Amino acid sequence: MTGHGAVTGESARGVHRPACAVPRQGMTGHTLPRIVTGDQRSQLRALRETWPHVYALIDEERALALATDGERDDFGSAENGGRGESYVDAQQAHPEARIIGIRHLMALVVGPTGGDRPVVLDLLGGDGLLHRVCLRPDMPDATVVTCDAASFMVARAWAAGVPAVWQRAQRQVFRSGSVDGALLAYGSHHVPEPERQDVADEAWRVLRPGGRFVLHDFAEGSPVATWFLDVVDKQSVTGHRYAHFTADQMRECLVRSGFCTVTTNWMFDPIVVTGTSKRAARAALGRYLVQMYGLDKLVAAHGHEGASMVAFELARRIFRFDGIGNGMGDGMGDHVGECVVERLGPSEWRCVLPRFALVAVGRKPEPPGTA
Ligand SMILES: C[S@@+](CC[C@H](N)C(=O)[O-])C[C@H]1O[C@@H](n2cnc3c(N)ncnc32)[C@H](O)[C@@H]1O
Structure with missing residues (x-):
């Protein structure tokens, strides 16, 4: 890894700014x-x-x-x-x-x-x-x-x-x-x-x-x-x-x-979704993955709900980072290295799928x- 630490920089003020003001x-x-x-x-x-x-x-x-x-x-x-x-x-x-x-x-x-x-x-x-x-x-x-x-x-x-x-x-x-x-x-x-x-x-x-x-x-x-x-x-x-x-x-x-x-x-660069229960948070992540990556063959084989659970399970197994083993050295910092589903409130759960x-x-x- 060729990390060189913090990014150095200067003002991003444009020297070629267009004539009209830039609105918010x-x-x-x-x-x-x-x-x-x-x-x-x-x-x-x-x-x-x-x-x-x-x-x-x-x-x-x-x-x-x-x-x-x-x-x-x-x-x-x-x-x-x-x-x-x-x-x-x-x-x-x-x-x-x-x-x-x-x-x-x-x-x-x-x-x-x-x-x-x-x-x-x-x-x-x-x-x-x-x-x-x-x-x-x-x-x-x-x-x-x-x-x-x-x-x-x-x-x-x-x-x-x-x-x-x-x-x-x-x-x-x-x-x-x-x-x-x-x-x-x-x-x-x-x-x-x-x-x-x-x-x-x-x-x-x-x-x-x-x-x-x-x-x-x-x-x-x-x-x-x-x-x-x-x-x-x-x-x-x-x-x-x-x-x-x-x-x-x-x-x-x-x-x-x-x-x-x-x-x-x-x-x-994780994917984070929430749900009203542990199962709902997992299903929401699975559904997100099925849609984002167009996993249509999983849907054909398992139906929508089944495909979401299969996608969640596959992701949970694959998205595991341990730093050294992934060639990242200490690049993981304090971040989670595997999927976690955690309770935020009485009916709010969060599912975090780590990606680096x-x-x-x-x-x-x-x-x-x-x-
Ligand atoms: C994975 S999507 C990302 C879209 C959005 N940035 C996001 O994060 O949801 C990748 C996008 O890159 C576009 N794309 C792929 N190759 C490209 C290229 N050579 N030039 C411009 N766009 C390209 C695709 O059409 C697609 O919309």
Whole structure:
């Protein structure tokens, strides 16, 4: 493990801030214009109407040249062979199940000083979960821009009140030097290995000097990767054969792009759900897993309720971290290493499924004399 301790940093104040003032993120997200799925022009028009300060950062020519997602896509609709609907259902049923990890990632991408309403790209944004979680007053006051390659996900984001940008992380539509932070998280292993350097290079391009790129993945060989291979690959209609990142690959990618003060560390990134009884909390976790990972074959074999209990049991067995055995050294801190179900009140139980992820952080250097 190549952990280098605490992240160093400086103000996230943007030197390329757009002319119009950046409003609080909560000012959007109510009634949004309708967009046409898969039509970049209508999405750009809607963005210009809703979020002119974000639209101002986009290079229209690049955006209109976007290659459409004609291929089958894991996060597309079920009709097109994907598992997008059930993924979104899971996030909407338990929007705060992953808030511990999201909070940590936001702190890393915004940096210690926060800056003046930084604009952060959520490069694998899905239907806008991170944007919605970041509307909470106790989250950093950043504008989180949901970006996704799947037209289905972008459409679901707009429909849920989150403005979104249709782009591939490998070829982004933002202007060079225009944003304060870029986050590649919760799905980085879906980027094909030969294209991962392109993503880091593009993050470098769109970031302003001093901006941060945060790259997160569940490490190759970790219990979470085992879950994907042994359960998601076998029990979902999409399968799941993707190489996860290693710490060395993350570091190499960021350094090659030119990022400085690159760190790689472990972070606690659990799934937490609640229920009115011990059994209900376990079932809620199982149901979340079935939906999030599209475990349709488990449902076909066991019915909905049975599939939830089987998924819970499989996760309980697989998600076990003991630090040294997982190559994490002392990276676990005081966090739980196995699934716990604990009582919070007379009829409130909480189920915590531990996950540890790798996270690399790099900063785009400022020209000498400007830091
Ligand atoms: C696991 S989902 C994560 C969604 C959301 N961030 C969350 O945590 O719920 C991964 C998302 O990444 C998108 N995706 C995969 N490869 C991508 C790429 N190369 N560029 C942009 N988006 C991509 C998928 O369409 C999907 O919506």
